[in-house]
Amino acid sequence: MAEQDRGNEQYITEQFKRYYATEAQRVEAPPEIRRREFGFLSFGGRTMFRHIGFQDPQQFRGYLREYAPAHTYFSAAYYKDPRASMAEKGWLGADLVFDIDSDHFDLPCQKEHDRWTCRTCGKEGKGHPPETCHDCKKATFIEETWLCENCLRAAKYEAQKLLDILIEDFGFQASGELSVNFSGNRGFHVHVRSPSAKELDQLARREIVDYIRGIGIEAEYQGLIARRGRGGTASEQRGWRGRSIRALYDFIAEATPEQIKGLKLGRGASLNLIESRDEILTALMNKQPSRVVKYIDGKSMGKLLEAAVREQASAIDTVVTTDLRRLIRLPNTLHGKTGWLTQNIPIDDLADYDPLTQAIAFTEGTERVFINRAPEIVLSGETYGPFEEESLELPLAVAIFLLCKNAARVER
Amino acid sequence: MISDREAAKYPFLNDAVTYVETLGLTLENLVDPSYTGVLERGERRVSQAILSGEATVELEDTLTELLSFPVANMFITAMAEEYLFRRYALSEAARAHELLKDEAEERIAKLARLEFGWDLRLVQERVGEKLYRFEAHFKDYLKNAASFREPEWKLVNRLIRNGYVLLTKRDASRLLQEEIQRRIGSLVSKRRRISLPDPLRIRVNNLQKLFDENRSRLTGQALPTKLLTEALPPCIRHAFQGLMAGRRASHMERFALTSFLINAGMGIDDIVKLFASITDFDEQFTRYQIEHIAGLRGSRTRYTPPTCSTLKTHRVCYEPDRLCERIKHPLSYYRIKVRDYQRE
Numbered sequence: 183m184a185e186q187d188r189g190n191e192q193y194i195t196e197q198f199k200r201y202y203a204t205e206a207q208r209v210e211a212p213p214e215i216r217r218r219e220f221g222f223l224s225f226g227g228r229t230m231f232r233h234i235g236f237q238d239p240q241q242f243r244g245y246l247r248e249y250a251p252a253h254t255y256f257s258a259a260y261y262k263d264p265r266a267s268m269a270e271k272g273w274l275g276a277d278l279v280f281d282i283d284s285d286h287f288d289l290p291c292q293k294e295h296d297r298w299t300c301r302t303c304g305k306e307g308k309g310h311p312p313e314t315c316h317d318c319k320k321a322t323f324i325e326e327t328w329l330c331e332n333c334l335r336a337a338k339y340e341a342q343k344l345l346d347i348l349i350e351d352f353g354f355q356a357s358g359e360l361s362v363n364f365s366g367n368r369g370f371h372v373h374v375r376s377p378s379a380k381e382l383d384q385l386a387r388r389e390i391v392d393y394i395r396g397i398g399i400e401a402e403y404q405g406l407i408a409r410r411g412r413g414g415t416a417s418e419q420r421g422w423r424g425r426s427i428r429a430l431y432d433f434i435a436e437a438t439p440e441q442i443k444g445l446k447l448g449r450g451a452s453l454n455l456i457e458s459r460d461e462i463l464t465a466l467m468n469k470q471p472s473r474v475v476k477y478i479d480g481k482s483m484g485k486l487l488e489a490a491v492r493e494q495a496s497a498i499d500t501v502v503t504t505d506l507r508r509l510i511r512l513p514n515t516l517h518g519k520t521g522w523l524t525q526n527i528p529i530d531d532l533a534d535y536d537p538l539t540q541a542i543a544f545t546e547g548t549e550r551v552f553i554n555r556a557p558e559i560v561l562s563g564e565t566y567g568p569f570e571e572e573s574l575e576l577p578l579a580v581a582i583f584l585l586c587k588n589a590a591r592v593e594r
Numbered sequence: 595m596i597s598d599r600e601a602a603k604y605p606f607l608n609d610a611v612t613y614v615e616t617l618g619l620t621l622e623n624l625v626d627p628s629y630t631g632v633l634e635r636g637e638r639r640v641s642q643a644i645l646s647g648e649a650t651v652e653l654e655d656t657l658t659e660l661l662s663f664p665v666a667n668m669f670i671t672a673m674a675e676e677y678l679f680r681r682y683a684l685s686e687a688a689r690a691h692e693l694l695k696d697e698a699e700e701r702i703a704k705l706a707r708l709e710f711g712w713d714l715r716l717v718q719e720r721v722g723e724k725l726y727r728f729e730a731h732f733k734d735y736l737k738n739a740a741s742f743r744e745p746e747w748k749l750v751n752r753l754i755r756n757g758y759v760l761l762t763k764r765d766a767s768r769l770l771q772e773e774i775q776r777r778i779g780s781l782v783s784k785r786r787r788i789s790l791p792d793p794l795r796i797r798v799n800n801l802q803k804l805f806d807e808n809r810s811r812l813t814g815q816a817l818p819t820k821l822l823t824e825a826l827p828p829c830i831r832h833a834f835q836g837l838m839a840g841r842r843a844s845h846m847e848r849f850a851l852t853s854f855l856i857n858a859g860m861g862i863d864d865i866v867k868l869f870a871s872i873t874d875f876d877e878q879f880t881r882y883q884i885e886h887i888a889g890l891r892g893s894r895t896r897y898t899p900p901t902c903s904t905l906k907t908h909r910v911c912y913e914p915d916r917l918c919e920r921i922k923h924p925l926s927y928y929r930i931k932v933r934d935y936q937r938e
């Protein structure tokens with residue numbers, strides 16, 4: 183993204199300071215604060231202040247009040263000495279963390295609100311930038327990414343699927359071991375705090391990632407190619423088994439003949455999926471996957487399953503979870519790219535949670551800003567924009583959002 | 595108290611180790627002719643590790659079988675060959691697995707819980723053709739199965755509910771084999787100087803000779819200094835070609851490629867040149883990153899490329915071919931291919 187205007191930086195910092203002056207008191211420090219590493223980014227700062235440690239919540243809140251950082255992070259890991267250099271910290275374990283970011287999804291709305299510009303030749307386009315520029319073949323772009331209810335809803339759906347897997351399959355306790363946070367921008371974070379999660383090494387975390395994304399799933403082990411399986415018992419529905427049958431059901435029920443052809447299955451399988459769809463669906467509904475075998479050969483089943491599980495898997499980021507030393511945004515602090523809160527959400531409230539109303543930090547006042555260009559945005563139920571080269575007096579939350587996104591400047 | 599027979603079968607168990615300690619054997623004792631059988635068996639355990647990779651079970655004389663284990667450990671530690679630490683641990687663990695797989699479920703469960711701290715329950719559930727007899731907490735499962743590459747061990751292909759993974763008896767003993775291998779590995783891989791009396795020294799020298807004769811067969815030849823592009827695994831080839839075309843590469847892809855090239859023996863200057871010529875990265879930055887990965891900077895550890903399963907997770911694995919099915923690591927792929935090319 184383009185560089186932030188110096189005046190904007192100053193203005194937002196002042197607003198963040200004002201916010202933290204009264205609200206820092208309410209920011210909950212993470213459990214075992216003395217074992218955590220903290221990291222901060224200031225507005226306009228290029229490098230993160232890392233390896234910071236605090237003795238207690240008060241000291242930490244004092245830091246927020248004094249510096250009003252643009253971004254506040256803490257380590258999922260626990261260290262003997264969080265302030266030491268990486269090699270000397272003494273890793274004691276880490277929470278299991280998941281990051282869901284709608285920026286990694288491919289959504290129709292992104293073609294509406296996101297833009298890119300080729301750094302080399304200036305070519306412009308909407309949505310995600312291509313791998314390389316069509317005109318000049320270079321691969322660096324200036325990206326303008328926005329968000330809307332739709333991206334956030336998609337991210338929430340992935341978070342809900344993730345939580346289901348963590349609770350049902352991994353047995354984590356919804357109350358006490360799991361916490362869900364709105365990331366303050368385009369996604370959600372899930373933290374698992376439990377003794378069994380803490381000790382997992384990188385290899386184990388990678389397997390968990392694969393599990394949640396459904397990577398490496400094979401029809402043979404899902405009872406879908408079994409020669410003599412009967413189906414129906416409770417344990418046969420454990421884990422991905424039950425889920426993959428549901429996945430297949432949903433997929434086959436909804437797929438158009440074109441989609442099925444697109445999968446490049448065996449000829450018999452494609453034909454059967456179209457002509458004997460009802461028989462196949464009935465067998466799946468009765469949890470008799472082995473009956474499906476006569477319609478779909480093993481190899482085709484593999485391909486079909488791979489396509490189908492994507493809908494049941496959760497699109498978590500693979501890097502965040504497997505990084506044992508990752509810093510993650512601290513809940514209930516401000517996000518410098520939106521001016522919203524990174525917000526902890528009680529799991530039971532997740533279904534009704536609306537970040538575009540509930541994560542708004544600056545609820546009072548107005549500000550006059552000049553806006554270069556911005557798509558429509560809905561905050562607290564009110565619609566603003568789209569904007570194009572105009573000067574407007576806006577509610578503070580909207581003004582700060584546009585300033586944080588670097589789409590506007592303060593007019594004083 | 596552990597019986598002689600149990601201790602001989604599983605000499606790495608805490609109780610067996612304690613039992614041997616109470617016997618108070620010293621190095622001088624071992625030189626006594628009455629222990630020749632123990633020394634011989636100890637030497638054979640090591641030579642079996644070198645030659646076949648699996649120690650035999652010899653329970654006719656339980657005390658000799660038991661005492662030869664710490665003796666063999668001592669030989670291995672004295673040889674101080676990094677590679678042998680692993681191979682020996684594997685060989686002894688395979689021996690234990692031979693015995694374990696025929697034990698009663700209760701015995702297996704007890705061993706898993708008491709010796710290795712597993713959270714494990716006995717169950718009886720038939721699913722299709724399989725009879726599941728245990729369920730283990732996923733953390734204990736993953737600690738041991740996460741490095742297996744067969745699809746049946748992937749958690750996603752397992753029956754799991756509420757944190758517990760169903761296991762057959764065969765599964766459980768295979769997973770325990772991993773625990774055992776790790777324990778034996780840590781028993782022998784201590785770096786310490788041992789000065790042995792002559793009769794023992796001679797045996798160690800014999801073993802050393804045996805290992806030297808087999809070294810190249812076991813550890814594989816050195817790689818050529820010039821990169822053999824024909825031998826690159828599909829993922830690395832793809833990353834390489836992508837880079838050439840100026841395609842945006844993920845961090846993991848870049849890392850995999852760089853660390854692969856370094857470990858495949860390409861010089862740092864050459865890699866810098868290669869990268870600088872085709873990306874818009876400025877040279878200083880590229881060099882810094884490469885030197886970091888090569889272990890010339892920062893933590894001074896030289897990074898090895900990620901394993902295939904890591905690359906699969908991060909979607910760097912690309913159109914794996916037949917050879918890929920046999921390997922766990924892109925470097926092994928390269929090694930095998932290089933060897934094939936050199937033969938031709």
Ligand code: SF4
Nearest residue numbers: 827829902911914918
């Ligand atoms: S299997 Fe391994 S070596 Fe083969 S393409 Fe995939 S990651 Fe590369």
Ligand SMILES: [Zn+2]
Nearest residue numbers: 300303315318
């Ligand atoms: Zn261009």
Ligand SMILES: [Zn+2]
Nearest residue numbers: 291329330333
């Ligand atoms: Zn959107």
